[in-house]
Amino acid sequence: MRIRIGFSKQGALRYTGHLDLHNLWERAVRRAALPLEYSQGYHPQPKIQFASALPLGFASCAEVMDLWLKEERGLEACRAGLQAALPDGIQILAIEQVDERAPALQTQVVAAEYKITVPAEFASGLNEKAAALMLAASLPRERRGKTYDLRPLVESLCLSPLPLEDEAGVLIFLRLASREGATGRPEEVLDQMGIPADPVRIERTRLIFQG
Amino acid sequence: MLTPEQIETRLERILSSVQKPARYVGGEVNSVVKDWDSVSTRVALIFPDIYDIGVSNVGLKILYDQINQRHDALAERAYSVWTDMEAKMREQGIPLYALESKRPLGGFDILGFSLPYETLYTNTLNILDLAGIPLRSADRDETQPLVIAGGHACTNPEPMHAFIDAFVIGEGEEVIHEIIDAVQARQSQSATRADLLLALAKIPGVYVPRFYKTHYMDDGTVSHMETLADNLPATIVKRIVGKLPPPPTKFIVPNIEVVHNRASVEIMRGCTRGCRFCQAGMITRPVRERSVDDIVEAAAQAIRSSGFEELALLSLSSSDFTYVVELVNKISEKFKGQKLTISLPSLRIESVSIDLMDKLREHYSGGFTLAPEAASERMRRTINKFIPDEDILNTTREIYRRGWTTIKLYFMIGHPSETIEDVQAIVNLCKRVIAEGRKAAGMKVKLNVGVGTLVPKPQTPFQWVSVDTRESILAKQQLLKDGLRDRSLKLSWTRPDDTLLEAWLARGDRRTAEVIHAAWKRGAKFDAWEESRKHEIWMSAFAECGLDPAFYTHRTRRTDEIFAWDHIATAVRKNFLFQDFRQSLEGKIRVDCRQNCYACGILPTFSNLRREHPGGGWKCPDVKSPAKVSHPLSVIRGQIPVSGD
Numbered sequence: 001m002r003i004r005i006g007f008s009k010q011g012a013l014r015y016t017g018h019l020d021l022h023n024l025w026e027r028a029v030r031r032a033a034l035p036l037e038y039s040q041g042y043h044p045q046p047k048i049q050f051a052s053a054l055p056l057g058f059a060s061c062a063e064v065m066d067l068w069l070k071e072e073r074g075l076e077a078c079r080a081g082l083q084a085a086l087p088d089g090i091q092i093l094a095i096e097q098v099d100e101r102a103p104a105l106q107t108q109v110v111a112a113e114y115k116i117t118v119p120a121e122f123a124s125g126l127n128e129k130a131a132a133l134m135l136a137a138s139l140p141r142e143r144r145g146k147t148y149d150l151r152p153l154v155e156s157l158c159l160s161p162l163p164l165e166d167e168a169g170v171l172i173f174l175r176l177a178s179r180e181g182a183t184g185r186p187e188e189v190l191d192q193m194g195i196p197a198d199p200v201r202i203e204r205t206r207l208i209f210q211g
Numbered sequence: 212m213l214t215p216e217q218i219e220t221r222l223e224r225i226l227s228s229v230q231k232p233a234r235y236v237g238g239e240v241n242s243v244v245k246d247w248d249s250v251s252t253r254v255a256l257i258f259p260d261i262y263d264i265g266v267s268n269v270g271l272k273i274l275y276d277q278i279n280q281r282h283d284a285l286a287e288r289a290y291s292v293w294t295d296m297e298a299k300m301r302e303q304g305i306p307l308y309a310l311e312s313k314r315p316l317g318g319f320d321i322l323g324f325s326l327p328y329e330t331l332y333t334n335t336l337n338i339l340d341l342a343g344i345p346l347r348s349a350d351r352d353e354t355q356p357l358v359i360a361g362g363h364a365c366t367n368p369e370p371m372h373a374f375i376d377a378f379v380i381g382e383g384e385e386v387i388h389e390i391i392d393a394v395q396a397r398q399s400q401s402a403t404r405a406d407l408l409l410a411l412a413k414i415p416g417v418y419v420p421r422f423y424k425t426h427y428m429d430d431g432t433v434s435h436m437e438t439l440a441d442n443l444p445a446t447i448v449k450r451i452v453g454k455l456p457p458p459p460t461k462f463i464v465p466n467i468e469v470v471h472n473r474a475s476v477e478i479m480r481g482c483t484r485g486c487r488f489c490q491a492g493m494i495t496r497p498v499r500e501r502s503v504d505d506i507v508e509a510a511a512q513a514i515r516s517s518g519f520e521e522l523a524l525l526s527l528s529s530s531d532f533t534y535v536v537e538l539v540n541k542i543s544e545k546f547k548g549q550k551l552t553i554s555l556p557s558l559r560i561e562s563v564s565i566d567l568m569d570k571l572r573e574h575y576s577g578g579f580t581l582a583p584e585a586a587s588e589r590m591r592r593t594i595n596k597f598i599p600d601e602d603i604l605n606t607t608r609e610i611y612r613r614g615w616t617t618i619k620l621y622f623m624i625g626h627p628s629e630t631i632e633d634v635q636a637i638v639n640l641c642k643r644v645i646a647e648g649r650k651a652a653g654m655k656v657k658l659n660v661g662v663g664t665l666v667p668k669p670q671t672p673f674q675w676v677s678v679d680t681r682e683s684i685l686a687k688q689q690l691l692k693d694g695l696r697d698r699s700l701k702l703s704w705t706r707p708d709d710t711l712l713e714a715w716l717a718r719g720d721r722r723t724a725e726v727i728h729a730a731w732k733r734g735a736k737f738d739a740w741e742e743s744r745k746h747e748i749w750m751s752a753f754a755e756c757g758l759d760p761a762f763y764t765h766r767t768r769r770t771d772e773i774f775a776w777d778h779i780a781t782a783v784r785k786n787f788l789f790q791d792f793r794q795s796l797e798g799k800i801r802v803d804c805r806q807n808c809y810a811c812g813i814l815p816t817f818s819n820l821r822r823e824h825p826g827g828g829w830k831c832p833d834v835k836s837p838a839k840v841s842h843p844l845s846v847i848r849g850q851i852p853v854s855g856d
Binding site for chain 1: 223224225226227228232233235236237238239240464466467468472514515516517518519520550
């Protein structure tokens with residue numbers, strides 16, 4: 001039985017990386033006493049697949065994963081069992097059964113949306129920087145020794161003042177391409193705009209799939 | 212003092228730029244977050260090394276459960292932070308905080324440090340400093356937490372006496388409650404810190420250094436210990452529990468991979484083998500076993516509540532557990548078909564060990580570790596761990612034959628009276644193991660050889676022995692490196708600098724506290740980790756304090772010397788240790804004391820406890836005599852000091 005789960009990753013869990021998240025889910029499934037399916041072979045791996053790795057430190061309210069069970073179970077029982085077994089910070093938002101033969105999630109992701117909270121001290125001139133970025137024909141950058149063009153990866157960029165009264169600053173809403181070999185990274189966009197990574201908060205708000 | 216919210220806000224700014232930030236945020240399954248204002252006593256339990264190592268510590272887990280089961284107290288956790296995080300915290304003015312509530316350690320009533328080994332001392336000072344708490348007990352005022360410590364290293368508490376307000380000697384399960392009660396009594400009576408410390412000093416098993424003063428002789432050795440308050444014991448006898456309480460089963464499940472990602476069950480405490488170099492074997496007596504059913508039930512609960520993929524069945528000598536075969540059968544049956552690795556460390560070198568591992572095969576991956584410790588007959592007699600070559604060869608051959616490709620053998624150099632021939636015997640034995648292994652299973656067999664160096668620990672028969680010299684250690688290690696060149700063989704060893712540091716700290720006295728303080732000021736921390744400047748820092752610290760490190764490590768000790776730790780009694784009598792040391796020099800073996808009680812001192816000290824817990828749980832003989840009214844302290848005191856020969 002293949003189950004698709006939408007979940008959020010917040011609070012302390014932002015600091016658990018992709019590989020550790022894999023183990024975390026495996027243990028949660030075991031605590032929930034659900035019959036997790038394992039791959040065949042000498043080193044059997046649990047059949048858990050994530051749509052898209054979330055960088056360390058990012059929050060998210062839009063993660064998606066598939067997991068396989070050896071036996072059929074009721075979806076509501078799965079949801080309740082898993083939620084009780086998960087650490088605070090991971091909330092199951094949606095659960096559904098999907099066709100065993102449906103394509104792998106990670107091949108279906110085309111884009112991702114992010115909400116970035118920029119403190120007031122870095123907010124000045126952001127409109128101009130955003131306009132310059134969006135108007136550029138190309139934005140050649142280097143990452144890990146490879147050059148690439150950031151511009152085509154930025155599908156949209158909007159600014160908005162923080163709605164909260166007690167917290168000054170700016171929200172950036174970004175939509176970045178997220179395909180194999182063409183994945184836009186929010187921190188690269190921030191760096192392009194001259195905003196340091198440490199003081200901002202980044203949350204993934206949506207994954208966009210094919211079709 | 213910063214509020215938890217202020218700390219969290221500041222953490223937000225730094226966590227994305229440190230390695231493994233999940234170490235610093237808590238939020239694990241099975242961590243306990245209690246309402247701060249609902250309890251009157253808050254305890255922070257601290258393991259003074261990084262999270263990756265400390266989070267799976269079983270001793271602190273026991274105390275965490277004990278305290279959090281109380282309705283009037285809470286326990287949270289803190290660990291050393293790695294150097295990158297420390298730099299950022301100091302820069303941002305963030306004091307060290309507990310993971311559950313994010314409250315600064317300074318806001319707790321009690322800080323409880325686990326000190327299982329000596330190389331954590333400088334980290335302990337660093338934690339106090341990062342928490343903004345005065346390092347020295349004498350400098351703390353009424354508002355600051357009570358700083359206590361326990362663990363194996365505390366069987367010689369003197370090197371840390373200046374920094375720790377009170378030490379727990381022995382097992383903490385019961386005494387922690389008495390300490391919390393004393394703290395609460397102080398709160399309700401608005402008594403002073405000094406009153407509290409005096410009250411603590413009267414709890415059996417609690418040592419409060421400020422009420423004791425060391426007097427020295429002209430040669431620098433201890434003359435005697437003076438008691439500075441009335442009605443305090445001259446000797447602090449360790450605490451033990453008569454029956455092991457139910458083991459913890461709700462293990463903290465880290466949200467990142469750590470050193471031991473596992474649940475564990477302590478199957479037995481103590482060891483009856485009497486290896487003369489082994490401090491744990493001497494100080495954790497008597498042997499008390501859990502029942503097979505209790506262990507299996509606890510293991511099942513622990514796996515269910517944690518979801519871990521590994522279960523460790525812990526003890527100092529698994530093969531000696533009376534019902535080990537039954538235990539392994541029941542465990543393998545219980546977890547049949549589950550994806551679970553089961554480890555059963557500390558197996559003896561005998562064929563039954565292989566049968567045990569074979570039964571766990573479904574649940575086992577990785578190698579097989581055995582610890583002969585010495586390779587010549589003379590050394591084996593000296594250390595009282597006598598395993599003939601033939602037994603080692605038969606066992607290793609059989610392990611290879613049954614399909615394990617890697618074996619790890621542990622040895623030690625630096626045993627008393629060891630010669631270069633005794634070290635050559637290690638080389639010869641390892642070569643034979645490999646040769647025999649190849650005959651049995653072909654060229655794929657591998658042998659990892661770990662060679663440590665003896666640190667003669669306090670409270671053991673070797674406490675009279677001096678540490679091997681650096682030159683001698685280096686020569687012996689060179690012999691091993693030259694002799695063990697083989698593509699199937701991997702040799703690892705302990706650097707002499709690390710051995711010497713451990714020995715200085717383990718064998719220190721009150722003056723060592725100044726050296727520790729000076730070394731910390733010069734930047735010493737994470738002394739259990741490899742760091743190149745370490746030796747230089749410690750040598751400067753000794754020089755600054757006008758002390759000769761060789762006094763602690765390379766001096767022949769008088770047979771009637773009073774050691775800096777003699778007022779701490781593990782209930783194994785000093786003259787028992789001394790007789791055992793003499794027997795070691797004569798090459799005499801003492802067999803497993805389950806077969807023959809050598810009157811080490813445990814029974815007279817804990818006769819009442821033994822009487823309350825008769826039968827097979829303890830591996831000491833039953834006590835037949837009626838209950839005594841005399842205080843056990845008198846028994847201990849009557850039997851020291853040892854007279855010279």
